[in-house]
Amino acid sequence: MKDIRFDNVTKSFPTRSGTPFVAIRDVSLAVAEREFVAVVGPSGSGKTTLMRMAAGLDHPSEGSVRVGGREVTAPGPDRAVVFQQFALFPWKTVRENIAFGLRCKGVPRARQDEIVAHYLKLMSMEGTEDRFPHQLSGGMQQRVAIARSYAIEPDVLLMDEPFGALDAQTRTVMQEELVRLTRKEPRTVLFITHAVDEAVYLADRVVVLARDPGRLREIIDIRPTREAEDWDSRPIDQVMDLASFTHLRTQVWRLLRDQIRPDD
Amino acid sequence: MHGLPQAEPTNATIRPGAAARRSPGWRISRRVRIGLASLIGTFALWWLLTDITGVIGPHRFPAPAEFWAAFVQIAIDGYAGGTLITQAWYSTRLVIMGFLVAIATGVPLGLLMGVSHRAEALLNPAFLLVRPIPPLAWIPLAIVWLGLGDAAKILVIWFAAFVPSVINTWTGVRGVDRTLIAAARVHGAGELRLLWEVIIPGSLPMMFTGLRLSLQASWTTLVAAELVGAFFGLGRVLDAAYRDINPPMIAVAMLAVGVLGALTTRLVAVAERRLIPWRS
Numbered sequence: 327m328k329d330i331r332f333d334n335v336t337k338s339f340p341t342r343s344g345t346p347f348v349a350i351r352d353v354s355l356a357v358a359e360r361e362f363v364a365v366v367g368p369s370g371s372g373k374t375t376l377m378r379m380a381a382g383l384d385h386p387s388e389g390s391v392r393v394g395g396r397e398v399t400a401p402g403p404d405r406a407v408v409f410q411q412f413a414l415f416p417w418k419t420v421r422e423n424i425a426f427g428l429r430c431k432g433v434p435r436a437r438q439d440e441i442v443a444h445y446l447k448l449m450s451m452e453g454t455e456d457r458f459p460h461q462l463s464g465g466m467q468q469r470v471a472i473a474r475s476y477a478i479e480p481d482v483l484l485m486d487e488p489f490g491a492l493d494a495q496t497r498t499v500m501q502e503e504l505v506r507l508t509r510k511e512p513r514t515v516l517f518i519t520h521a522v523d524e525a526v527y528l529a530d531r532v533v534v535l536a537r538d539p540g541r542l543r544e545i546i547d548i549r550p551t552r553e554a555e556d557w558d559s560r561p562i563d564q565v566m567d568l569a570s571f572t573h574l575r576t577q578v579w580r581l582l583r584d585q586i587r588p589d590d
Numbered sequence: 591m592h593g594l595p596q597a598e599p600t601n602a603t604i605r606p607g608a609a610a611r612r613s614p615g616w617r618i619s620r621r622v623r624i625g626l627a628s629l630i631g632t633f634a635l636w637w638l639l640t641d642i643t644g645v646i647g648p649h650r651f652p653a654p655a656e657f658w659a660a661f662v663q664i665a666i667d668g669y670a671g672g673t674l675i676t677q678a679w680y681s682t683r684l685v686i687m688g689f690l691v692a693i694a695t696g697v698p699l700g701l702l703m704g705v706s707h708r709a710e711a712l713l714n715p716a717f718l719l720v721r722p723i724p725p726l727a728w729i730p731l732a733i734v735w736l737g738l739g740d741a742a743k744i745l746v747i748w749f750a751a752f753v754p755s756v757i758n759t760w761t762g763v764r765g766v767d768r769t770l771i772a773a774a775r776v777h778g779a780g781e782l783r784l785l786w787e788v789i790i791p792g793s794l795p796m797m798f799t800g801l802r803l804s805l806q807a808s809w810t811t812l813v814a815a816e817l818v819g820a821f822f823g824l825g826r827v828l829d830a831a832y833r834d835i836n837p838p839m840i841a842v843a844m845l846a847v848g849v850l851g852a853l854t855t856r857l858v859a860v861a862e863r864r865l866i867p868w869r870s
C-alpha cells in the first residue's frame with residue numbers, strides 16, 4: 327500500500343489576462359496508507375484539481391505531491407481514478423470497459439472474465455455486459471466506472487464525486503458497499519464529495535476546503551468516533567441517526583456554511 | 591400469484607437493438623416511399639417541361655425519349671470508345687484507386703499530426719501553403735508529368751482527396767475527449783493501446799466526415815481530369831458528347847456520374863455504420 331502526501335502545494339493556471347489564476351494555495355495534506363480521506367468543499371475550491379495532481383494528470387506549480395514516497399510525474403495504474411464525468415469509453419461495452427485496466431496489466435482472459443462477473447454482480451448489473459455506455463442510465467454508467475477502477479486493485483483510489491449521479495437508494499447501497507470493500511481490503515482512498523453525510527459516513531478523516539483561492543480549512547477526525555461506536559457493523563440509516571454522527575456532520579456543515587457568502 | 595402480471599427482467603425488456611431494429615426498418619420504408627415520390631415528381635416535371643409544353647427546347651436539354659435513345663446507344667453500341675459499363679467501370683476503378691491511395695496516406699498523416707506536436711509544427715506550414723491550391727489546378731502539372739493515362743488521374747485524385755482526410759483525421763484526434771485519454775492512462779494504458787483503443791475510435795466519426803469529403807473530391811477531380819484529357823471514362827464521354835453537340839449523351843453521362851457517386855458514398859456510409867456501432 328502507498329500513502330499520499332501533498333506538501334505546500336500551490337496550483338495556478340495561466341489566464342488570458344496574464345495574471346495566473348490560483349486554484350489551490352499552499353495545501354499540505356497527508357493521507358496515510360490504508361486511510362480513507364474525504365474532501366469536501368464548495369464548488370471551485372479545487373477538489374478536482376487536488377485529485378488530478380495525485381493522479382499525475384496535473385502538476386503542482388509549487389510544492390510536491392508524492393505517492394508511496396515517490397514524486398508523482400505521470401499517471402500510473404497504482405492510482406486508479408473514478409472521474410466526476412464517468413469517462414467510460416463509448417466504443418467499449420460494459421464488459422470491455424471494466425476489463426480495460428486488467429487487459430493493460432496483462433491479466434489472463436479467464437481471470438478477467440471472473441473479475442468482471444464479480445463486479446457486475448456486486449454492482450447488481452448482471453445482464454448488461456454487452457451494452458454500450460449510451461444504453462445505460464447515468465447511475466449505471468457510474469457503477470461501471472467504479473467497477474473499472476476497483477477491478478485493477480490499485481494501491482490508491484482517487485474518487486471524484488463517484489456517487490454524484492446516483493439516486494438516493496443506489497447511492498446508499500454503493501456507500502455501504504464501499505465501506506464493506508475498503509474495510510475488508512483497506513486501500514488508500516482520496517474521496518471527493520459535495521455531500522457532507524457521505525463524507526462523514528465513509529471517511530477516517532474529513533478535509534474541508536475553502537475557496538478563492540482553494541485552501542485547507544480544517545481537518546476533522548472521524549475514525550475515533552466511528553470505532554468507538556462501531557459504525558461499520560451497523561446499517562447506514564442507523565449510523566446516520568446516531569447523535570455522534572449528527573454532531574460530526576453539523577461540525578463539517580458549519581465549516582462549509584461559514585464560507586457561503588451572500589452572492590452565492 | 592396468479593392474476594398478477596409478471597414483471598419481465600429489465601435486460602429482457604430493453605435488450606439493446608430490439609427497439610433499434612424496428613425503427614430503422616420503418617424509417618427506410620417511409621424514406622423509400624418519399625424517395626420514389628420525389629423521383630416520379632422530377633420525371634413528371636422533366637417530361638412536362640420538354641415534351642408536353644416545350645419550355646425547354648431539344649437543343650438545350652433532351653426529352654425523356656431522346657435520353658432513353660442515348661442511353662440505349664451507349665449501353666449497347668458504346669460511345670467514345672466503350673459501352674456505358676466499360677466507361678463507368680473505368681472511372682470508378684480510378685476513383686477507388688485514387689481514393690484508397692489518398693486515405694492510406696492521409697489518415698496516418700492526420701493521426702501523426704494530431705498526436706505529435708512536433709509533426710504538426712513540421713508539416714503544418716507546408717500544408718497551409720498547399721491547401722488553398724484548388725485540386726483541379728494540379729491537373730495540368732499531372733498531365734505534363736505523367737501523360738493522359740491512369741497514373742496522372744490517380745495523382746490528381748490523390749492531391750484532391752488527401753487534404754480532407756488529413757484535416758478531418760487531425761481535427762478528430764484533437765477533439766478526442768481529454769478525460770477519456772486521462773482515464774486510459776490512469777488505468778495503465780501504454781502509448782500504443784492509447785492510440786489504438788482510445789484515440790482512433792474517438793476520432794472515427796470525424797475521420798469518416800473526411801472520407802466522405804475525400805470521396806466527393808475524388809469524383810469531382812476525376813471527371814474534370816478526364817474532361818481535360820483521357821482515353822476512356824465518363825469524363826471522356828462528356829467531352830466527346832460536348833464536341834458532338836449531343837445533349838442527350840451529356841445527360842446520360844452526368845446521370846451516370848451522379849449514380850456512381852451516390853453508390854460509392856453509400857459504401858462509405860455502410861463501412862461507417864459497421865465501424866461505429868456505439869453511436870445510437
Ligand SMILES: Nc1ncnc2c1ncn2[C@@H]1O[C@H](COP(=O)(O)OP(=O)(O)OP(=O)(O)O)[C@@H](O)[C@H]1O
Nearest residue numbers: 339347349367368369370371372373374375376540
Ligand atoms: N485547466 C484549468 N484551467 C484554468 N482554470 C482551471 C482549470 N481547472 C480548474 N480550474 C479552476 O480552478 C478552480 C478549481 O477547480 P476544480 O475543478 O478543482 O473545482 P472543484 O472543487 O472540483 O469544483 P466542483 O465541486 O464544481 O467540481 C476553479 O475555479 C476552476 O475554474
Ligand SMILES: [Mg+2]
Nearest residue numbers: 373374410486
Ligand atoms: Mg470537481
